[in-house]
Amino acid sequence: MPRSPLALAALATVAVPGLDAYDVRRPAQPGTDYDVAVVIDAHRRRWVVRAPAGAAAGAALEAEVEVLDALAEHTASGALPFAVPQPVGFAHLPEGGRAAVHAEIPGTPLRVDALQPGPGLAADLGRALAALHELPTSLVENAGLPVYEATEYRQRRQAEVDEAARTGKVPPALLRRWEELLEDVAMWRFRPTVVHGDLTAERVLVADGRVSGILGWGDTVVADPADDLSWLLVAASPEAADSVMEAYQLRRTELTDPHLQRRALLAGELALARWLLYGVRSGNTEVVEDAVAMLEDLDEHTRSLDAESSATYA
Structure with missing residues (x-):
């Protein structure tokens, strides 16, 4: 109760x-x-x-x-x-x-659909996430929380995809796409950072046009910074996402990660695989059906994008 x-x-x-x-x-x-x-x-x-x-x-x-x-x-x-x-x-x-x-903490949850491009909230959000990723990794290590190397993290993602494949519920074309991206070793050469691990719009508080606070730190790890960006790149308009990423890159001190956005978008897709696995493991048919429907929508969307790309370069 x-x-x-x-x-x-x-x-x-x-x-x-x-x-x-x-x-x-x-x-x-x-x-x-x-x-x-x-x-x-x-x-x-x-x-x-x-x-x-x-x-x-x-x-x-x-x-x-x-x-x-x-x-x-x-x-x-x-x-x-x-x-x-x-x-x-x-x-x-x-x-x-x-x-x-x-x-x-004063503030209201971020409305991603209302996020506008430019130097305002979108840029402030990019700087806030960059500051998070600049924290010393010892902060997580000393708390006894998980610390992953890049290769190890890629292997975890591969294991998730393999398990999702065994359910027989992931569209084959989507599965092949994930496997190809995970086999691209160059894409997974990143420097692990402190990662919030469970960022959503509800956890980001906004006041007076700025990020006032971030909640829910129970899943913090050292891992791929792309994970903290995936929800934004999926939900925000492309123009607002560009403003977030521009401010983010300017605030980071490491050399530009050329595959950061590709990994972030993939992380957003693999969240659907984890939702499917949760439903399968818990025996929740409603969750499984919901995950399958979203995976089919994603498969259709990626197929249409591939067709447009092929037509453009034909």
Whole structure:
């Protein structure tokens, strides 16, 4: 049973001594792995309390807390130009684990469909992601989270594609395309960076036309920076995506990665394969049907693009 907002407010008062809860509300998008509430105190300050809904979420929360502790100095120094949650207190749960409380970060979730090209929010988003990818990888290593070399990461992607192929539900042409891209060794010569690992529009907060905060750091790893760009390149308009990438490249200190965008687009496609595998492993036929439909749409889209390309160069 999900915890009620009142129960979460009670946890917040335990976690933060002196917190006088005046009101409590469910967030607009509460999620499934955590019970979440926004607690408003007598001084109108807003606090977010998160309690894991299971053992796996509890372990993820503990790993996230380690990362957030390390990120705090980088936000304080200005190396990260946006805020991250900074837990100020914890409350132990009867079933084990603990709930965490942090001050709410001002802002609303990014609307990718409204992202405009130019030097405004799109460019600021590019700089924010670049700053994230410039963080020292020791931050992740010291937190005990996964660290992948480029070759190892490519092999993980290949294993996912092989498993998806064994389901018999991936269109053959799409499968061949993925295999060819994964066999292109030059495409996978990248320098691993700190990667958020689960970026979505809901996790990127915007205030006054700038990125004000990024949430949800429980999947942080050292891996392919393309993974943090895939959702944007898939969902944003090409013009807005170009502005994001231009600002991103200018902010990065390493030499230009010529295959970054190709890997990012591929990562977006392989997310559908992982969705399919989730459905198969969990026995959820609705998820499997949804994944198959999206894979068929992707196959049709890539076929039409290939046909247009062939006609252009014929």
